[in-house]
Amino acid sequence: MQLTLEFGGGLELLCDSEKIHKVNVDLPNGEDDLTMKHLLSWVRTNVIKERPEMFMKGDTVRPGVLVLVNDCDWELSGQLDTTIEDKDVIVFISTLHGG
Amino acid sequence: MEASEGKSKKPGASRLCCLCNQRRPVLKRPKTLQQICRECFYEVFEEEIHQVIVGNRLFKSGERVAIGASGGKDSTVLAYVLSELNRRHNYGLDLFLLSIDEGITGYRDDSLETVKRNEVQYGLPLQILSYKDLYGWTMDEIVKMIGLKNNCTFCGVFRRQALDRGAALLKVDKLVTGHNADDIAETVLLNILRGDIARLSRCTSITTGEDGPIPRCKPFKYTYEKEIVIYPSLLKLNFDTLTYDIRMLISRSWTTSPPNVSIYSPNAYRGFAREFIKDLERLRPRAILDIIKSGEDFRIATTTKMPEQGTCERCGYISSQKWCKACVLLEGLNRGLPKMGIGRARGGVNGDHKKETKKPPASAAKSLESKQCGSLDF
Numbered sequence A: 001m002q003l004t005l006e007f008g009g010g011l012e013l014l015c016d017s018e019k020i021h022k023v024n025v026d027l028p029n030g031e032d033d034l035t036m037k038h039l040l041s042w043v044r045t046n047v048i049k050e051r052p053e054m055f056m057k058g059d060t061v062r063p064g065v066l067v068l069v070n071d072c073d074w075e076l077s078g079q080l081d082t083t084i085e086d087k088d089v090i091v092f093i094s095t096l097h098g099g
Numbered sequence B: 001m002e003a004s005e006g007k008s009k010k011p012g013a014s015r016l017c018c019l020c021n022q023r024r025p026v027l028k029r030p031k032t033l034q035q036i037c038r039e040c041f042y043e044v045f046e047e048e049i050h051q052v053i054v055g056n057r058l059f060k061s062g063e064r065v066a067i068g069a070s071g072g073k074d075s076t077v078l079a080y081v082l083s084e085l086n087r088r089h090n091y092g093l094d095l096f097l098l099s100i101d102e103g104i105t106g107y108r109d110d111s112l113e114t115v116k117r118n119e120v121q122y123g124l125p126l127q128i129l130s131y132k133d134l135y136g137w138t139m140d141e142i143v144k145m146i147g148l149k150n151n152c153t154f155c156g157v158f159r160r161q162a163l164d165r166g167a168a169l170l171k172v173d174k175l176v177t178g179h180n181a182d183d184i185a186e187t188v189l190l191n192i193l194r195g196d197i198a199r200l201s202r203c204t205s206i207t208t209g210e211d212g213p214i215p216r217c218k219p220f221k222y223t224y225e226k227e228i229v230i231y232p233s234l235l236k237l238n239f240d241t242l243t244y245d246i247r248m249l250i251s252r253s254w255t256t257s258p259p260n261v262s263i264y265s266p267n268a269y270r271g272f273a274r275e276f277i278k279d280l281e282r283l284r285p286r287a288i289l290d291i292i293k294s295g296e297d298f299r300i301a302t303t304t305k306m307p308e309q310g311t312c313e314r315c316g317y318i319s320s321q322k323w324c325k326a327c328v329l330l331e332g333l334n335r336g337l338p339k340m341g342i343g344r345a346r347g348g349v350n351g352d353h354k355k356e357t358k359k360p361p362a363s364a365a366k367s368l369e370s371k372q373c374g375s376l377d378f
Helices: A036-046 B038-055 B073-088 B109-122 B129-134 B138-146 B149-171 B181-195 B195-201 B223-237 B242-248 B268-283 B289-296 B325-334 B352-356 B362-369
Strands: A002-008 A020-024 A065-069 A089-094 B064-068 B094-101 B124-132 B174-176
Touching: A065 B223, A065 B242, A065 B289, A089 B223, B038 B073, B038 B223, B064 B073, B073 B094, B073 B223, B094 B129, B094 B149, B094 B325, B124 B129, B124 B149, B129 B149, B149 B174, B149 B325, B181 B223, B181 B268, B181 B289, B268 B289
Parallel strands: A002 A089, B064 B094, B064 B174, B094 B124
Antiparallel strands: A002 A020, A065 A089
C-alpha cells in the first residue's frame, strides 16, 4: 500500500529532517485492513530515527500531535481505528513548541 | 468532497458539517466538539477572534499596533488573521510586525526569513530589532563572555523586555502577541504551582500594562492551539515556519548536547505543565477554557500583601526592585562582571542584604527559575 506521510511542526527533525515520506506499507499478517494503530507502530519502527517519545506516548501519538488523514482531522475518522487506504496522505503536526 | 465516496466506510466520514449541514466535516472543534467543514471553520475561527477583539475593546481606530512576530505558528496566524480582520471590519489600525533578533548565529535565521516572507504576503511592514539595538550586546557576545552555563538567564530576561523596549522605540500604541488558550491555561497552572499570586492575578487578563506606556493584548486568549495549527494547514498557507519552533525545543539554546537538558531546568518545568494540559485536553478539551476561567475567577483577599510594583530607576520598565533584572544584568556585562545578578546577588545595586533576611532562601532561585527560556511571558 502506497502512502504519503508528512511531518510538520518540527516532527520532521525526528526523521532525518525530511518532511515528506513516500512509503510502502504491507498489510499486517492476517488482516484485511490497515489501521492507524498499525501504521503508527510501523512509522515508529521504520520512519522515526530519534526521540520516538516526542512522537508517541503509549500506542498513540503524543498529546499535542495533530493527525490529518486526507486533510481531515483524525478525530472524525476514529483516531486509531481509522482505516487507511492506498494513496492516502497522512499528516502529523506537532503543536508542542513555542511560537 | 471528492474523497468522500471512496472513504465513506471510515466512521464519521459520511456525516455532514454541524453548521452548514452541506459539506463534509474536516475538523472536530475542541471548544465545542462540533464537527465542521473547512469553510465553516474559517468563518467561525475568524469571527470568534473578531468578537473577542470587539467585545473586549482591544483596539481604537487609528492606533499603531505592533504584532510581536517570532516566525512561529501563533504569531504568523495572528498576523494573517489580524490584517484580514482589519481590512474586513475597518478597524482602522496601522499594523506592523515587530521581530526580535537575539543575535544567536543560526537560531533565528529561518524564523526571520519567515517573518520577511509574511511581510511580503500580508503587506505588513516589518521591523527587526536586535539585542544589539536594544541592549548593546548580541547573545553570541554574551555567551562568549559568560560561557554556556548561565546564558538562559540573560536571554530570558532580555527577551521579556525586548518587545516592550522595541515597541517604545517604535512609538506604538499597543503590542499584540500570539499567546493562545493553551499557553494561558499552562501559565495559570504554573503560577499556581509556583504560588506566584501576583502573576496569577494578571496572567489571564486579555490586556496587560494598561497603566504603563504600552499595553499588551492577546487576541488569541480563547483560541485553541489545535485550531491555530490546523488553520494554515487547511488553508495551505506558507508553513515551513513550524520547523524552527521544535528546533528550539530539542536544542534549547546552547546546551551543546540536547539530552543533557536537565529535568530540573525551568524549561522542563514548563514543558511538564504543557504536557499535562495536553493530556487534559485529550480527555476533555473544555478543560483548557475551564482553567482559564478558574484563573480569571481567582480573587485575592484584600488583606494579602502584594509585592509592590514599581519602575526601574534606570530604564523605567516595571520592576519590584530599584533596578530591573535586565539593567542589573547589563550593568554586570558592561562592567565585565557577568555573574552579577545571577543566582544570589551579593551586594548588588538593589541592596539585597536587607531583603535577604525576609525572603526564604528558595526565593532567589525561584526568581531565576520563573524566567524561562521560552517565548512565553506574562
